[in-house]
Amino acid sequence: MRRRRLSAHLFRSTRTRLATLLGPPVLWLGLIYFAAIFSLLSTAFFSVDEFTNAVVHTFTTANFVDVFTEPAYLRATLLTVGIALSVTVLCVCLGVPMAFFMAKIARPRSRGLLVALVITPLWASYLVKVYAWQAMVQPGKGVIAWLGQPFGLDGPGFGRVAIVLTLTYLWLPYMILPVYAGLERLPDSLLDASGDLGGRTWRTLRSVVLPLTYPSIVAGTIFTFSLSLGDYITAQIVGGKVQMLGNIVYQNYAANLPFAATIAIIPIAIMLIYLALVRRTGALDNL
Template sequence: MTTTTATHRGFWYRHPGLRQGGLLTAPMAWLVVVYLGSLAALFLTAFYQVDDFTGQVVRSFSLKNFQNLFTTSAYYQSVFRTISIAVLVTVLCLVIAVPLAFFMARVAPRSWRPVMVALVLTPLWASYLVKVYAWRSMLQPDTGVIAWFLKPLGLGGPGYGYLGIVITLTYLWLPYMILPVYAGLTRLPDSMLDASADLGAHSGRTFRSIVIPLIFPSVVAGSIFTFSLSLGDYITAQIVGGKVTMLGNVVQQTYVTNLPFAAAVATLPVIIILLYLLAVRKTGALENV
């Protein structure tokens, strides 16, 4: 009996390396060249200087930009203000998102889920600018919707400023917190909660000892969105911030006249996020789940 080898077909089958190459070339090129490349350029530029006289970028290495950022009070105040806004927005998003996501994933009938997810997503269909301008009119001192609501209670509205920014950013990034937390909660088996109750834990204890630790990775994922998106925002501060400026505004104000300094300011949120991720990893909460 003779054996013949079928060679006329299956080129890709016999060359798995090429197959993977074909799949990954374009995205890898994008990731390395465009994304990581521009990040590297940003990082390098942060250490360059500007010639005071000609306004040209001088490629000499120094830490001056960072020194400047942390010694000029207007700048470092805006650093801390931005971080506090980002933290506050993240906490508010968490406080709103966790009960809501819990309702969506575990309390409401299963058939409601797609509708509720769609409702959470609807704000994302509208343009960012439209939503921020909507908040500008809502936050308007005296005549805005919020001021009008609070007037019978004898309170003034938050107006434009720090609180306005926090409220608007919380509104903008809330879906990015709800969705991962919701996904985490749907992955939680019913039997896990039953088991906790079965072993004598009331609902509060189960939430604290079982639910929170198990959805912690989802909470971290959501908080990375809300935190980093808040850190980098500057348009919201421009529209509803009044005189309050965030880091993004500093970048915007300086990148024409002093590109290296703007780069240094822009590097800061990246470093903060990296530190945050390292801290989370240290807790070990992302393993074992």
């Protein structure tokens, strides 16, 4: 009983010290973040002088009318969401088995090495990785086309498929690491108990592993979906003529800042809706 009180006291004192140390930086970063969001929202309601390109600080909803009435922007929104969802699904399909192998099948001595191998691509430059994929996906000359020559297959070329493949490679570690952390906390005794009760591999995965690691998978999808939703450099390099929302913001930033701010609000709104849906599932409460 005395030990419990002592441990509880130490926990409370440690939590108080962390709150004291981290409180001011977190508050400062929060103020900067919300100030930037407020500036973005307010700029979307302004207009631009046609002759000087200067921002006119007069309230107007013309930018929102243009965005929601022009079919091209609706298509760009649907395309961006579709690419982000495709990347997220691929990351789940690839990342969950890899994380399971790392956490439950690989030898304990090699797990640290596997984690290091997953993290290593994050040390490389973003542009280097994207340009490497540009060399891989280009038709006729790329690595994928060279590998597919014996089978009569060509590279995917520049377009949606190339964007999805490149973004999947870029953000896959952000899926593997949370799932790996969740699987590490999963007791091996539960897997043994499932096997003793007659549960085969797929039944154990479906009834034991996936329900308990679901919060970690959801956490990974938040990373992959949000990062894909706001990306625009990948589309510029390997996307060909494909235009995502980020590209529209980039193209209009210098010429029409209020309109670019209006387009930028769309991914923010989509992400808020996604987070609200995720929160309703209760997955974030169990992280």
